[in-house]
Amino acid sequence: NAGVTQTPKFRVLKTGQSMTLLCAQDMNHEYMYWYRQDPGMGLRLIHYSVGEGTTAKGEVPDGYNVSRLKKQNFLLGLESAAPSQTSVYFCASSLSATGAVNTEAFFGQGTRLTVV
Amino acid sequence: GDSVTQMEGPVTLSEEAFLTINCTYTATGYPSLFWYVQYPGEGLQLLLKATKADDKGSNKGFEATYRKETTSFHLEKGSVQVSDSAVYFCALSESKLIFGTGTRLQVFP
Numbered sequence: 545n546a547g548v549t550q551t552p553k554f555r556v557l558k559t560g561q562s563m564t565l566l567c568a569q570d571m572n573h574e575y576m577y578w579y580r581q582d583p584g585m586g587l588r589l590i591h592y593s594v595g596e597g598t599t600a601k602g603e604v605p606d607g608y609n610v611s612r613l614k615k616q617n618f619l620l621g622l623e624s625a626a627p628s629q630t631s632v633y634f635c636a637s638s639l640s641a642t643g644a645v646n647t648e649a650f651f652g653q654g655t656r657l658t659v660v
Numbered sequence: 661g662d663s664v665t666q667m668e669g670p671v672t673l674s675e676e677a678f679l680t681i682n683c684t685y686t687a688t689g690y691p692s693l694f695w696y697v698q699y700p701g702e703g704l705q706l707l708l709k710a711t712k713a714d715d716k717g718s719n720k721g722f723e724a725t726y727r728k729e730t731t732s733f734h735l736e737k738g739s740v741q742v743s744d745s746a747v748y749f750c751a752l753s754e755s756k757l758i759f760g761t762g763t764r765l766q767v768f769p
Contacts, residue, residue, distance in 0.1 A: 548703075577757060586749065586761035587704075602756070634703055641753045647692050647711070649757055651703030 546570050550635050550652035557625045557659045565620040565655050567635030575638045576618035577602075577649070578610060580631040587634065593618055594641070625659045632656050662687045666750045666760035673740055673767050681735040681763045683724075683750035691754040693717075693726050693733040698747045698762070707735075707748070740767045 548569045557563055567576065574595050579587040579602075589602030596615040607629060609621045618637075622629060638649040666683040673679060685693065692711045696704040708717035713728035722737045733750060745767045750760040 575757075579759070584761065587759040589756065589758055592756050600756070603758070636704075636757070638753075638757065641755055641757060642692060647694075647709065647753055648706045649694075649696075649704075649753075651705065653703050 548635055548637055548650050548652040550633075550655050552655060553653065554656050555658070557622075557657065559626060559659060561625050562621070562623050563625065563657075564622075565633055565635075565657075567618045567620070567637075567652060569616055569618075569637040569650070571637060571639070571650065572615070573637035573639050573650075574615075575641055575649075576612065577636045577638075578608070578618065578620045579634045579636065580604065580629075581634060581654075582631050590620065590633075625657075627659045630657060630659045662691065662752060662754055662756075662758055664750050664752055664758060664760035666763055668761070669747075669764040671763060671765045673765070675742055675767055675769050676739045677767075679735070679737040679740045679744075679765065681748055681750075681765070683733045683735065683760060685731050685733065685750075685752050687731075687752055687754055689754055691752040693724070694751040694753065694757075695722070695724055695733070695735050696749045696751055696759070698749065700746075704749060740765070742767045742769055 578590040591610040593612040636649040695707040708719040710717040710726035
């Protein structure tokens with residue numbers, strides 16, 4: 545009963561390094577999301593996907609890239625990390641975005657990233 | 661674009677007090693509305709939802725009514741407990757799921 549799994553859970557990067565965060569869901573959900581959570585800023589949407597092979601920009605996409613090659617996985621990449629990207633990153637998935645059913649989003653436990 | 665505005669916290673209450681956390685939204689169409697809760701060190705989990713005007717979502721004693729005329733979805737609970745201490749997020753979903761800034765609730769015995 546895994547739900548949404550994020551790896552890694554913690555990471556420290558040096559400025560300029562690259563890394564990929566992996567999000568995996570086993571619920572056959574169409575929609576997947578990446579958010580960052582910063583104090584006083586709530587959850588801000590970075591990128592999202594409405595199905596396998598699709599991606600779209602959210603509110604704060606600069607400095608990040610994503611890919612959804614397989615339906616169950618949604619990868620978030622940082623090509624050249626900056627201290628401003630220090631944050632807690634959450635992945636979420638849902639079956640749908642609208643309608644009366646199946647709009648509940650399920651969240652991973654988060655990845656705490658520090659860029660020094 | 662779509663947006664969610666919720667009251668800033670922290671909200672500090674004594675046990676058994678009445679809770680209201682205000683939330684208003686801006687959307688172009690007819691979004692679904694949600695309240696999510698985040699306990700310390702955890703991800704978010706759905707508390708309640710409403711998918712059309714005048715719907716009332718409820719769960720664990722919490723309630724919120726979808727008010728299209730005032731574009732609001734205020735969260736209420738008649739008697740809070742210490743275990744309700746958490747961060748509460750209002751959210752809307754139309755073409756994508758977006759959140760407000762969150763409101764921290766602290767309940768003291």
